[in-house]
Amino acid sequence: MGQWIANKGGALRLRHAMIAFAIAVVLSAVTILRPADIALWSLQSKLFSHEPSGEIVLVTDTSRDFDISIDNSNVALIGALEQLEKAGAKQVVLHTPLREGDVEQINQRLERSIALLGEKAVIARSISSEEPMGVSTERNAPRFEKTSKIVSSYVKQDFLRFVWWADPSQTVNATEYSSMWKVLVPSYEPDRAIYPDYSIAVRSIPEIDIYALASGDPETLKAVSSKRVIVAGLGRDDRMIKTPDGHAGLIGPAKLHALAAETAKAGSGQFFGSMITVPTTAVLLVLLILASKSNHQRRIGYGLLATGAVIVFFVAADLGLRVLLAEPAVLLILYAAQRATANWRRRHLYTDPRSQLSNFIALHRDLEAEDNLRDRVIVVAKVARLDAMFATLRGSEQGEYLRQIANRLALSNDRSGVYHDGGKYFAMVLKKADYPDLQGHLEGLRAIACQAIMISERALDVAITVGVDQSSDARASNRISSAIAAADQAREAYRPVFIISDFETDSEAWDYSLQSRLEAALSENRISIKLQPKVDMQTGLFVGAEALARWTDKERGEIPPNQFILQCERVGRLDELTKRVMNRSLSASCDLAAAGQPAKISVNVSAIQFVDNRIVELIEKSLLETGANPANIMIELTETARIENFARAREIMEQIGSLGIEFSIDDFGVGSGNLDALYHLPFRELKIDRMFANSVSTSAEARKIVGSLMSLSREMGISSVAEGIDNFATFEMLRDMGGDLAQGYCIARPQTLSLLQETLSLQRGDGILKKYKG
Ligand code: C2E
Ligand code: MG
Numbered sequence: 001m002g003q004w005i006a007n008k009g010g011a012l013r014l015r016h017a018m019i020a021f022a023i024a025v026v027l028s029a030v031t032i033l034r035p036a037d038i039a040l041w042s043l044q045s046k047l048f049s050h051e052p053s054g055e056i057v058l059v060t061d062t063s064r065d066f067d068i069s070i071d072n073s074n075v076a077l078i079g080a081l082e083q084l085e086k087a088g089a090k091q092v093v094l095h096t097p098l099r100e101g102d103v104e105q106i107n108q109r110l111e112r113s114i115a116l117l118g119e120k121a122v123i124a125r126s127i128s129s130e131e132p133m134g135v136s137t138e139r140n141a142p143r144f145e146k147t148s149k150i151v152s153s154y155v156k157q158d159f160l161r162f163v164w165w166a167d168p169s170q171t172v173n174a175t176e177y178s179s180m181w182k183v184l185v186p187s188y189e190p191d192r193a194i195y196p197d198y199s200i201a202v203r204s205i206p207e208i209d210i211y212a213l214a215s216g217d218p219e220t221l222k223a224v225s226s227k228r229v230i231v232a233g234l235g236r237d238d239r240m241i242k243t244p245d246g247h248a249g250l251i252g253p254a255k256l257h258a259l260a261a262e263t264a265k266a267g268s269g270q271f272f273g274s275m276i277t278v279p280t281t282a283v284l285l286v287l288l289i290l291a292s293k294s295n296h297q298r299r300i301g302y303g304l305l306a307t308g309a310v311i312v313f314f315v316a317a318d319l320g321l322r323v324l325l326a327e328p329a330v331l332l333i334l335y336a337a338q339r340a341t342a343n344w345r346r347r348h349l350y351t352d353p354r355s356q357l358s359n360f361i362a363l364h365r366d367l368e369a370e371d372n373l374r375d376r377v378i379v380v381a382k383v384a385r386l387d388a389m390f391a392t393l394r395g396s397e398q399g400e401y402l403r404q405i406a407n408r409l410a411l412s413n414d415r416s417g418v419y420h421d422g423g424k425y426f427a428m429v430l431k432k433a434d435y436p437d438l439q440g441h442l443e444g445l446r447a448i449a450c451q452a453i454m455i456s457e458r459a460l461d462v463a464i465t466v467g468v469d470q471s472s473d474a475r476a477s478n479r480i481s482s483a484i485a486a487a488d489q490a491r492e493a494y495r496p497v498f499i500i501s502d503f504e505t506d507s508e509a510w511d512y513s514l515q516s517r518l519e520a521a522l523s524e525n526r527i528s529i530k531l532q533p534k535v536d537m538q539t540g541l542f543v544g545a546e547a548l549a550r551w552t553d554k555e556r557g558e559i560p561p562n563q564f565i566l567q568c569e570r571v572g573r574l575d576e577l578t579k580r581v582m583n584r585s586l587s588a589s590c591d592l593a594a595a596g597q598p599a600k601i602s603v604n605v606s607a608i609q610f611v612d613n614r615i616v617e618l619i620e621k622s623l624l625e626t627g628a629n630p631a632n633i634m635i636e637l638t639e640t641a642r643i644e645n646f647a648r649a650r651e652i653m654e655q656i657g658s659l660g661i662e663f664s665i666d667d668f669g670v671g672s673g674n675l676d677a678l679y680h681l682p683f684r685e686l687k688i689d690r691m692f693a694n695s696v697s698t699s700a701e702a703r704k705i706v707g708s709l710m711s712l713s714r715e716m717g718i719s720s721v722a723e724g725i726d727n728f729a730t731f732e733m734l735r736d737m738g739g740d741l742a743q744g745y746c747i748a749r750p751q752t753l754s755l756l757q758e759t760l761s762l763q764r765g766d767g768i769l770k771k772y773k774g
């Protein structure tokens with residue numbers, strides 16, 4: 001059952017994971033989360049800082065910034081190029097406007113010094129397929145571009161002017177131009193975009209001023225020797241780029257390409273898109289849901305998953321990997337949100353606030369979701385007199401009382417399988433196949449559940465009847481109602497566990513013809529009694545007998561009292577029955593007295609008859625008619641849990657008591673007779689239910705219960721009767737425990753008056769038990 005609930009939860013969790021996954025996939029497809037990704041990337045860019053290789057050096061062509069003539073700048077450039085050639089630079093990328101000046105001689109010199117560099121010289125300018133004009137508008141003078149390879153310095157910026165990736169090339173008018181960064185790392189093979197690694201400190205890329213270089217300063221020459229050099233001056237097309245690392249601020253495209261090249265060299269700058277991160281997260285989540293066997297394990301799993309995501313965030317920042325994390329984060333957040341909503345609903349919509357148990361709406365929901373509803377049994381336990389009990393309890397104690405009942409019904413502290421409707425009904429769902437003897441199982445369960453509950457050092461009664469629906473109706477609501485109806489129809493003493501199934505609906509079990517024959521049996525006084533002896537445990541002497549109603553139907557044979565008494569109650573003939581049994585019992589008492597065998601005859605009367613004076617009149621009349629001695633009569637009050645008004649019941653008992661009749665509380669311990677009743681009402685005898693009395697030899701718990709009931713009776717100055725003892729070993733054990741009276745099959749079965757008299761005539765000084773001795 002716990003397993004079943006767990007599977008249910010599992011299926012729901014998987015569904016939530018799938019929904020979160022589907023939404024995350026859609027969100028990645030429409031790239032709506034890109035701003036979030038960018039925010040995360042910006043954050044990552046600020047976390048770590050690694051030094052660049054130093055292999056790439058920038059020569060800043062500041063001459064272009066001043067308002068000086070093209071010729072003057074070209075002279076500075078020529079000087080720089082000559083020094084680069086002299087110092088043995090590995091490569092010279094010219095990313096500075098190459099324009100013709102007025103002095104032709106200077107133009108020629110520039111042309112020559114570029115040509116002199118040969119293959120080492122590369123010319124870069126903004127060339128893009130994405131720009132509206134296709135090719136950059138600012139062209140170099142063609143004469144300077146003649147001898148060198150042309151590359152593109154174009155990079156795409158996002159709306160915040162950040163650059164997150166640099167393509168390997170640009171194709172314009174069928175001509176492919178390599179990207180500037182790519183030619184700076186010839187060893188870098190892959191033909192795919194690089195994602196600039198901002199953990200590499202852009203500000204540490206060496207920069208030299210063009211005039212310092214042109215002056216031939218030896219330190220400067222050393223700095224460019226066998227380096228790849230970018231001569232960088234801004235053209236009109238070059239846009240400034242924002243760096244997210246928090247240090248460099250705005251940089252020109254040349255520096256961005258230098259960083260991209262450093263990234264390629266460092267082996268970082270790979271991209272892990274949502275096509276990778278979202279499914280990976282989903283798979284991990286699903287595995288976690290499937291693998292975890294308990295809430296605890298699952299919570300640890302969630303913790304690991306969240307920690308993993310944070311670790312990935314930091315590791316990616318450190319390694320300079322561009323990972324799309326917003327989408328998987330949204331997946332996890334969506335999942336968590338759904339779980340939180342479900343939990344909230346479970347807690348509020350589906351939970352009873354007082355008992356903190358799932359309520360009947362939850363029961364309904366769970367049954368609706370159940371595939372094999374036909375194989376389930378719905379058990380409803382009804383707690384008697386809950387309102388009266390709660391009137392004496394504080395709010396927290398009420399919850400505690402309800403939770404303890406649930407623990408008992410669950411047979412453990414895991415109450416998750418027990419539902420509570422907020423009032424007197426509890427419910428559970430069992431698998432039919434697991435309980436071949438359902439009746440027996442539930443009777444046992446009920447006995448356990450009916451133990452008094454200790455709250456704030458006070459023992460509180462629990463009286464429970466159980467209703468079961470094991471029909472094959474597939475509608476959850478029908479089945480719940482039918483189990484509740486069964487619990488309402490169950491009767492403490494006669495039928496504490498009431499099962500409704502397809503084959504044996506109650507009306508079928510008790511058909512109309514049987515009812516009319518019961519009526520006839522009542523009117524023709526054919527309800528008889530059998531007497532079951534009670535003996536004094538210590539002496540073994542016969543002291544009395546309990547009268548048990550018997551009815552034999554011509555067709556159906558012996559009908560168990562449980563059944564016909566229940567039916568009498570339902571059709572309002574209980575008084576009729578009691579009258580017959582009372583008369584027969586009282587005349588049996590007279591017969592015994594006349595034969596010199598005075599004995600106390602106990603008559604069972606249901607507590608529900610103790611609501612008005614009819615029972616008093618009935619007894620008075622019976623005493624008159626039979627002439628029995630009230631001192632020889634005892635009334636066994638059954639079903640005391642159904643007493644709603646103790647004061648009234650007490651009044652009635654006192655009236656009967658004034659006639660000289662004493663009372664016994666029947667079935668004590670299983671909820672039908674309980675402490676409440678014992679406290680409020682005047683009893684002289686306590687009958688320990690056979691559930692416990694008969695289990696003392698096998699159960700230590702039963703021994704403790706029976707022992708304490710015996711001492712309870714002693715302290716109250718009333719006698720205890722252990723009933724339903726069916727073996728002698730149990731008898732001896734109970735006797736050694738100090739029990740007063742005993743009754744049960746091992747002593748004698750319920751028998752006719754004449755048989756009882758015969759037995760009694762055999763009884764001499766050593767008592768009825770002599771047959772067991774020697
Ligand atoms: P109860 O008053 O607790 O009666 C004891 C029941 O236990 C009787 O069942 C009796 O036959 C049975 N019993 C006695 N010794 C043993 C034993 O060693 N082992 C086992 N397994 N059972 C034993 P019975 O006669 O079927 O009566 C069932 C219940 O019906 C009674 O329980 C009582 O609550 C009710 N009942 C019987 N007669 C009347 C009656 O005249 N009026 C009312 N209101 N209820 C009655
Ligand atoms: Mg009885």
Ligand code: MG
Pocket residue numbers: 666667687689690723
């Ligand atoms: Mg009993």
